[in-house]
Amino acid sequence: MPSARRILVVGPSWVGDMVMAQSLLKTLHEHDPAVVIDVLAPGWSLPIIERMPEAHQGFDLPTGHGELGWGKRRRVAERLKTIGYDQAIVLPRTLKSALVPWFAGIPRRTGYLGESRFGLINDRRPFNAERLPQTVQRYVALGLPPDAAQPPPVSHPTLTVDRERQAILIDELGLNRDERFVAFMPGAEYGPAKQWPVAHYAALARALGRRGQRVLIFGSPKDxxxxxxxxxxxxxxxxxxxxxxxxxxxxxxxxxxxxxVTNDSGLMHVAAAVGTPLVAIYGSSTPGFTPPLSDAARILHLGLACSPCFERRCPLGHTQCLTRIGVADVLACLPA
Structure with a gap:
């Protein structure tokens, strides 16, 4: 009996993108239930990968953001070489992201054309932003034959929830199990042009408090x-x-x-992937590119003439794409 096919997925470097990568893993399993998939990604993302049932294991790529790390990548490749992968699927379009599969001698290395990767990527796919406008579509398409229909069907990410750990956290953080919680994700790693104003979030929190709800604010130490x-x-x-x-x-x-309630951020995608209904607020970005992958999501996006600009800071200095989304607009999208 032939051994199961083994695939190494080289993952992205952002929280939301890593969550969306699960849609690729689901597609690979749908077409080959016996496939064994490992994911190579930054160490911070391993807790996300552990919550993806489709992933066999995650490997830490110990390089900093933007770091070439030639020696580090060679050492990781030497470890992976012994596993015997049949294919690598490289999600980022950078040259450095294709190095480990090449160093590891993985015979089929799939990825999009980009950054002079000829030779590093030998199953090269043309990158067509018009046919694949969404990030998740681009990921999923790499797991399908080159002649598959585009855009491909996408299965939404579904991260596993540890209910026992959840109960422990409730006690450790001093939360009341009987309260109704609303999550706020007011940060945006990309920049302030994606952040709904703090004053708006505060006013919304007061309004929710009057309705008997408690707001839990999530984010990194930077937030x-x-x-x-x-x-x-x-x-x-x-x-x-x-x-x-x-x-x-x-x-x-x-x-x-x-x-x-969330900005367009990595935690927005986490909330969508655990099934929490959400209101996603878009400013300098667009839901046409990175929408929350959930049937329980409401999107607020004004679509101003200057938007989306994809800038980290508003080039016009007013951020009206965000400030003009009022507290009442968000509150109207939330269950009473």
Whole structure:
């Protein structure tokens, strides 16, 4: 009996993109249920990969963002060479992302044309942004034959929730199990042109508090200041958890919440993948590119003439694509 096919997926470097990569893993399993899939990605993303049933295991690529890390990639490749992969699927379009599969001698190396990767990628796919406008579509298409219909059908990500760990976190954080929680994700790693104003979040938290709901604010330590500002204006209606939880904890706690309000961010995709209904607010980006992959998502996007600009900071200095989305607009999208 032939051994199962083994595939190494070289993952992306952003939280939301890593969540969306699960759609590729699902597609590979749908077409070959016996396939064994490993994921090579930055170490911070391993807790996400562990919550993907389709992933056999995750490997840490210990390079910094933008770092070539020639020696580090060679050492990782030597380890992976012994596994005997049949194929590598390289999701990023950078040259450095294709190095490990090449060093490891994986015979079929699939990826899009980009950054002079001839030779490194030998199953080269043309990159057509018009036929594949969404990031998740681009990922899934790499797992299908070159002549497959585009855009391909996409299965939504579904991260596993650890209910036992969730119960422990409720106690450790001093939360009341009987309260109704609303998650806020006010940060955006990309930049302030994707962040709904802090004053708007604070006003929304006060309104939710009057309705008997409690706001849990999630984010990295970089978002702690924003979280504190919201709590400072909203009082007991909000709890700042930015920097107080690990990524795996956030997965479990988002599943606890009745709903979520979020910028276009990585945690938006996490909330969607655990099935939490959400309201996604878009400013400089567009839901046409990275929408929340959930049937329970509401999107607020004004579509101004200057939007999307995809800039980190508003080039016009007013960020009206965000400021003109009012608290009442968001509150109207949330269940009472």
């Amino acid at each position: 702690a200041e924003v979280g504190s500002a919201i709590v400072g204006a909203a009082g007991d209606a909000a709890v700042n958890l930015c920097g107080r939880t690990q990524l795996a904890d956030v997965i479990d706690l988002l599943a606890l919440c009745d709903t979520a």
